[in-house]
Amino acid sequence: MWSNHIKYHGSMRTHQLVLQWIESQLLGGHLALGGRLPAERTLAEQLGVSRTSVREAIRILEAMGVVRAGVGSGPDAGTVVIADPTTALGSALRLHVATSHLPVADIVQTRVLLESWAVARANPGSPALAEAAALLDEMEKSTETDQFLALDVRFHLALAEAAGNAVVSAMMGSLREAIQGYVGRLTANLPDWDATAARLRDEHRSILAAINENDGAAAAKLVADHIQGYYEEAGLGSGH
Amino acid sequence: MWSNHIKYHGSMRTHQLVLQWIESQLLGGHLALGGRLPAERTLAEQLGVSRTSVREAIRILEAMGVVRAGVGSGPDAGTVVIADPTTALGSALRLHVATSHLPVADIVQTRVLLESWAVARANPGSPALAEAAALLDEMEKSTETDQFLALDVRFHLALAEAAGNAVVSAMMGSLREAIQGYVGRLTANLPDWDATAARLRDEHRSILAAINENDGAAAAKLVADHIQGYYEEAGLGSGH
DNA sequence: TAGGGCATGTGGTCCAACCACATCAAGTAC
DNA sequence: GTACTTGATGTGGTTGGACCACATGCCCTA
Numbered sequence: 282m283w284s285n286h287i288k289y290h291g292s293m294r295t296h297q298l299v300l301q302w303i304e305s306q307l308l309g310g311h312l313a314l315g316g317r318l319p320a321e322r323t324l325a326e327q328l329g330v331s332r333t334s335v336r337e338a339i340r341i342l343e344a345m346g347v348v349r350a351g352v353g354s355g356p357d358a359g360t361v362v363i364a365d366p367t368t369a370l371g372s373a374l375r376l377h378v379a380t381s382h383l384p385v386a387d388i389v390q391t392r393v394l395l396e397s398w399a400v401a402r403a404n405p406g407s408p409a410l411a412e413a414a415a416l417l418d419e420m421e422k423s424t425e426t427d428q429f430l431a432l433d434v435r436f437h438l439a440l441a442e443a444a445g446n447a448v449v450s451a452m453m454g455s456l457r458e459a460i461q462g463y464v465g466r467l468t469a470n471l472p473d474w475d476a477t478a479a480r481l482r483d484e485h486r487s488i489l490a491a492i493n494e495n496d497g498a499a500a501a502k503l504v505a506d507h508i509q510g511y512y513e514e515a516g517l518g519s520g521h
Numbered sequence: 522m523w524s525n526h527i528k529y530h531g532s533m534r535t536h537q538l539v540l541q542w543i544e545s546q547l548l549g550g551h552l553a554l555g556g557r558l559p560a561e562r563t564l565a566e567q568l569g570v571s572r573t574s575v576r577e578a579i580r581i582l583e584a585m586g587v588v589r590a591g592v593g594s595g596p597d598a599g600t601v602v603i604a605d606p607t608t609a610l611g612s613a614l615r616l617h618v619a620t621s622h623l624p625v626a627d628i629v630q631t632r633v634l635l636e637s638w639a640v641a642r643a644n645p646g647s648p649a650l651a652e653a654a655a656l657l658d659e660m661e662k663s664t665e666t667d668q669f670l671a672l673d674v675r676f677h678l679a680l681a682e683a684a685g686n687a688v689v690s691a692m693m694g695s696l697r698e699a700i701q702g703y704v705g706r707l708t709a710n711l712p713d714w715d716a717t718a719a720r721l722r723d724e725h726r727s728i729l730a731a732i733n734e735n736d737g738a739a740a741a742k743l744v745a746d747h748i749q750g751y752y753e754e755a756g757l758g759s760g761h
Numbered sequence: 762t763a764g765g766g767c768a769t770g771t772g773g774t775c776c777a778a779c780c781a782c783a784t785c786a787a788g789t790a791c
Numbered sequence: 792g793t794a795c796t797t798g799a800t801g802t803g804g805t806t807g808g809a810c811c812a813c814a815t816g817c818c819c820t821a
Contacts, residue, residue, distance in 0.1 A: 314620055321772070330806090332806090340577045347616050354813080354815040357814085359771060369617075374606070376587050377604060377691075380602065380604055394635075449627070452692065536773095561803070592783075593801085597784095599803080
C-alpha cells in the first residue's frame with residue numbers, strides 16, 4: 282500500500298487539495314452514493330494535512346449537497362455521500378439574489394422557460410404525472426395558505442420531473458427555493474386568497490389535461506401564463 | 522453600539538450562524554458588492570465565536586462565489602464581496618456529475634434548451650452580440666485547438682448574455698464549466714479537427730446572421746443543431 | 762436474562778501559536 | 792531631495808492539541 286501523503290502542492294490551498302482528492306475518489310468510483318468518507322482525523326493523517334483543512338473541504342461539499350455529516354456512532358453517523366444538487370444551487374442563487382446581482386424577475390423568467398420546456402416534452406405516462414395528479418386532489422381539499430403553497434411547490438416540481446431531465450429538475454427546484462421567501466411575501470399582497478386559489482386549481486387541471494392529451498405546445502403556453510399571471514397579480518417588482 | 526455577540530443558538534451549527542449573520546448584512550445593504558468583510562479575528566470576536574467557525578462560513582461563501590479571500594495588505598487583501606454565481610453552480614454541477622447523479626446528456630440537453638431560448642430573444646443591437654462578432658474574427662485566425670475552444674466558450678457565453686437574463690447567463694456558464702473536461706476529452710476523438718473547426722466557424726456565422734436578421738426561430742434551430750451536432754460527432758455517451 | 766454503565770468512535774468547537782504574504786511608513790544612504 | 796532598505800502592521804493560511812456532545816454497542820452486574 283502506498284502512502285497518500287501529498288507534499289509540494291503549489292499555490293493550491295490545502296482544503297482544495299483535499300477537495301480534489303475526494304473528487305478523484307468519486308470519479309474513480311472508489312466513493313459512491315451512500316458511501317462513507319474516512320473519519321476526519323483519519324483522512325487528515327492519510328493526506329498529511331491538518332484536520333482543519335479536511336473539515337473546510339467537507340464543509341464545502343456539504344454546502345454543495347454532496348455529503349452529509351452526522352455525529353455519533355452507528356450507520357447514520359460519519360460523513361456519507363449524498364446527492365442533493367437542489368440545495369446547493371438554491372443556496373447559491375439565494376445568496377446572489379441577496380447581493381442584488383440576480384434580479385428576481387430573471388429568476389421567474391428562467392423558471393417559466395424551464396417549466397414550459399418540461400411540460401412540453403413530458404411523457405403522459407410518466408409516474409411523476411401520476412404524483413402530480415394526486416397532489417391536485419390534495420390541493421382541492423387544502424384551505425390553509427401555507428399548506429396550499431407547499432403542495433403547489435411539489436406539484437410544479439413533479440411537472441418538471443416528468444420531462445426526465447435531472448439537471449432541469451434540479452434547477453427548477455433551486456429556483457423555487459431561492460425565491461421561496463419572496464413568494465411568501467408576495468402572497469400576502471393578494472386581495473382575495475380563496476379566489477386566487479380556486480383559479481390556480483383550475484389552471485393546474487388545465488395544464489395536466491393538456492399534457493395528458495399530448496398537446497405539449499398548449500401545456501407550455503398554459504404553464505407560462507399560469508406562472509407569470511401569479512407574479513403579476515401579486516405585484517412582482519414592487520418590492521424593489 | 523450594541524454587541525453582536527450571539528448566544529443561545531439552538532441546534533444550529535456555529536458556522537451556519539455566521540453565514541446567517543453575513544447574509545443578513547447583505548440583505549440589509551450593510552454589505553454590498555465590492556465591500557469588505559471584517560477581518561476574521563475581528564468578526565469572530567464580534568459574534569462571540571471562534572475564528573475556525575468564521576473561516577468555515579467564509580469557505581462556503583467563497584465556494585458559492587459570494588466572496589473572495591485575499592492575503593496580504595492593501596486594497597486587494599481581506600475578504601471582499603464579489604458576484605460570481607457561475608463558479609458556484611459550475612462546481613456543484615461538476616461534483617454531482619462526478620457522483621453519476623447528473624448525466625452528461627442531461628447537461629448538454631439543458632444547455633441546448635437555455636441557449637436556444639437566449640438566441641431566440643437576443644436583441645440584435647446588444648453589445649454582447651458585438652463582442653460575439655469580434656470573437657468570431659479572432660476564431661478565424663485561430664489554429665490551435667485549445668485557443669479555438671477557449672474562444673468558443675466566450676462566443677457562446679456572449680450569445681447567452683445577449684438575452685439579458687443574468688440567471689440564464691450564469692447557468693449557461695456553469696453548464697459549460699461543469700463539462701469542460703468532458704468536452705476536452707471528446708474533442709480528442711475527432712478525426713479531422715481542421716475540418717470540424719471550419720464547420721463550426723460557418724455555423725457560428727449563420728447563427729449570428731440569423732439573430733441580426735431578427736429571425737429568432739431560425740437562430741434557435743441553428744444553435745440547437747450546432748451544439749447537438751458537435752456532441753454527436755465527437756461521440757457523446759461513449760465515455761460511460 | 763435484563764439492565765446499567767462504560768469504552769469507543771464520530772463530528773463540533775475552541776484556542777494559541779506560527780507562517781506567508783502584501784503594503785506602507787520610517788529611516789537611511791546617496 | 793531622491794531612491795533604496797528595512798521593519799512594523801495587518802491580512803488570510805495552516806497546524807496541533809484539547810475538550811465537548813452525541814450515538815452506538817459491548818461488557819459486566821444484579
